[in-house]
Amino acid sequence: MLVYTVRRVLGAIPVLLLASVLTFVLIDLSGDPLADLHVQQPPPDPEVIQLQAERLYLDRSMPERYWLWMTGIGGNGDIGLLQGKFGPSTQSATYDIGANIAERLGVTLRLVGAAMVFALGLAVLTGVVSAMRQYSKLDYALTFVGFLALAMPTFWFAGLVQQAGVSFNELVGTPFFATVGDGTYQAQGLSPWGRFTNALAYMTLPTIVLMLTSFASWSRYQRTSMLEVLNSDYVRLARAKGLPNRVVVRRHALRTALIPLTTVVAVGMAAIIDGTVLTERVFQWRGLGEFFIQAVEANDSFALMAWLMLSGTTVILANLIADLLYGVLDPRIRYE
């Protein structure tokens, strides 16, 4: 297993390298980091623009900039991914991209973690129930909910969920659900119970939004996979041997049916990361999604590169974990 893991990690390096080249070129072509200065009114002194261009290494060619961004060799000491420096930011001279990512990672992980756990749990549950009650009213109802969730744009759904939260608060006469912020500051000085309710208040609505799109597609995969397994010969054999239905489903069918979902969840990491961008903006969480939007708004190419590399690495890692999980879920697979 260790050898396999190391081999996979090493194999990911050229993928990341290629991804970095492509994203660097695309970002470089897509916007001007000095755009805000160019529309400033009154226009700044050309000397100011020149100084800013030099600070951001825009006076260098694209290949030179990529080399600098990767190695830091020939830079001003503020750039070089291999040295752990993400480069200067257009947002301000003192804006530290690395420190910002580190600060925001916890915020996003909290949201993504909760959304993944709930989405996965719900998807497995509804997928299994749907498969076992195929073509029943419950199956149709869950299918309808699934497709509805798939069809809803995140930003719109987020607005609806916020509105529903406000209506709930009005109904019970207590501001339980919060619609903006991550609640970190509000949790200060609270008792453990207070911190728990505070977390519920601030996390419930964005978690619902973020988990919904993933839940919808995952539950469909789980249903299909479960149906396939339930109709397989070995499950029929287990039933024929007189094993109780619960044992057949839990011990024999579900475990096998989870294998395709593992792949889907790993691939779906990218969708979840995308989802955080809108969810964090609508709920005003200062996580990595909001970091991405700020970087886009500021034409901050090095911050964008940092975000894209981080999300690329996360997706690759998620795929690696999924591959390793196959071995746990499927006894036929062994990593030599």
Add this chain to the structure above:
Amino acid sequence: MHERRKSLALAAAGASAMMVLTACSGSGGGPAEGEREVTWVINSLPAAWASTNGSGSVYTVQMLSGVIPHTGVWQPDGTYEYNMDVLAEEPQVINDDLDAGPFQYSFTLHEDAVWSDGTPMTGEDLRVTAMMSASPDEGYCTTCDSRGTTNADMIDTMEVDGKTITITLKEGLSDPEWMSQFDSTSASGGFYPSHLAEENGWDVDDPDELGEFFTWLHETRPEWSGGPWMIVDGDLENQVVKEPNPEWWGDPVQLDRIIMPFNTDEGTFVNAFNNGEIDGANPAQFSEDVIAELEGVPNATVTIGEGSTWEHIDINTENEWLSDVELRRAIFTAIDRDDIANRTYGQGFPDYELKNNHIFDSNSEYYVDHITPTGQGSGDTEAALEILEEAGYELDGDTLTLDGEQVGPFRLRSTDTVVRNNSVQLIQAHLAEIGIDTTIEMTDNLGEMLVGQDYDIVEFGWSGSPYFTSSPEQFWHSESSSNFGGYSNSEVDELTEMTGTAANRDEAAEYANQAMEILVEDAYVLPLLADPNYFFVNDRVAGIEDNLYSSLRATYNIGEWSLAE
């Protein structure tokens, strides 16, 4: 089956109990019971903990309101008020007669004025602030990158005597708006505690060490205050929490706490307001949808007013055709400003007012309507054609010609926003009425386009301020780098220079108005209207109003906010 139902019932009961219990704890929004707390939104993330450096913005200034002491602020009615909590007396001009000696003025701080650590405020605080506001060339500070150096760079000497500072300007310079040096409009937004430099081991008279103090002020959350409030918690990403400054010597504040969350998405305002999570905001952008929703909320007061940015149409006078003043006059006469204003902002802000003076708004004591009497901006096609006919132009079908040659076509340019897109399309239609063909070209590089004179007719905006004396020279002087259209008139040059060096504002306003009168006759810049801004507040908050004359907006009187009875 029975077992499963029992489990489901237990789970449902548990969930309900959890909801009830957590709902009782009421942690989702609004102040804790019995606390006099207001939550006021800052519409963007402040870039630093001080506002003097290049990344300083109105959001930083608003975040620091009630913390940084200042010497005066423009009021919502356009009048100026000195901050008599901070000052011992109204500051004085000691000499404004340049023949008798250099321009000189002084500020004396209130005898009770202290910082939150009990250290008295002195003239030294003002001196150090001015030094940090000056450009590095002045020699005070090697690394201070102040965003506004004009006033500080005029200073020759500063003498401190306890609570008083006497400032002497360089030979031959005068500053009719000297009172802005340490007020809320200045780059620093007020003045800073110089004793903290010494406490941290920096010598403020060493240019390198003053730079370190400057950086420290911008990077460190202030634990100090010189106003009614002090920041007790927060960061530059989420929010700041302010509580009363125990050492505040003025009228006591009426609230226990002010929370200022940074919320960058106006789309969230209505839900957050309805949920009691925020009490109001003074957003930077005009949003008709948000305004319409807020106007339907019973406990919300919404006001809309003219902001500080004003739109205008400029002509490139160095264009072969457009160098003819008669053609420019006809163009400006054919443009229907009311049509443009109505179709861009009319729905959300039907009370818009056309701008008839480039510098002063209609509330100003210096306001003179320069535009209406000329007919410019009226959309009077007949009058425009008459001007053209008298100048020898002819309308040949749908095309304007001079000596048989087509006039134009002209490149009509602006930045690519919804409002300006609509606006230039209307201008194009207005000019077609007098046979002038235009091609619309939007840009995302306004600076390059303007500096490169890469336009024939352009619409863009200037950011205005009640402090006006430097603006005319910047806009219209033939040698100004911001006079993009190449306008040149020696009389205007002289008048704009005199505006900047007048002994006082009254005199400066007189010169500015004279310059504008000539400018309008020369049909170089046609003002349209000021972009509107809005403000909303929960009716439970009292003593709060928007202030469109100050970058502090509604926070300009943050020490006076209270809860309605």
